[in-house]
Amino acid sequence: MRQVEGRVVQRAVAGLGCHDEWNIFVRLDKARAEHPAYGPGELIAACYGGRARSMAESELETCPGYEVKEKTA
Structure with missing residues (x-):
């Protein structure tokens, strides 16, 4: 929060967790389509930014947020 002209203003910020949520939906949808x-x-079905995801969008992952991928030796 910060002050602007004597008022406290809170900014809406989307964290990187939403990237992880998006990728989870993509992976679940891929698994469901193959089952x-x-x-x-x-x-x-999922909504992001106030609108439903399209079929094309539900096939594409975005960059990872806080996801930790396992390292292989």
């Missing part, structure tokens, strides 16, 4: 009990018509 014989679900298929491509059973993707998980």
Whole structure:
């Protein structure tokens, strides 16, 4: 928070956690599309920025947020 003209102003900030949430939805949707009990018509619905994700968007991961990938030897 900061003060502007004597008023306290709080800024809305999206953290890197939303990148991780996005990538989780993408990975779950890929797994559901490949599973014989679900298929491509059973993707998980999600809204970001006040609008629903499109089918094309639900196939693309974004850069990782706070995700820690395992190191392989």
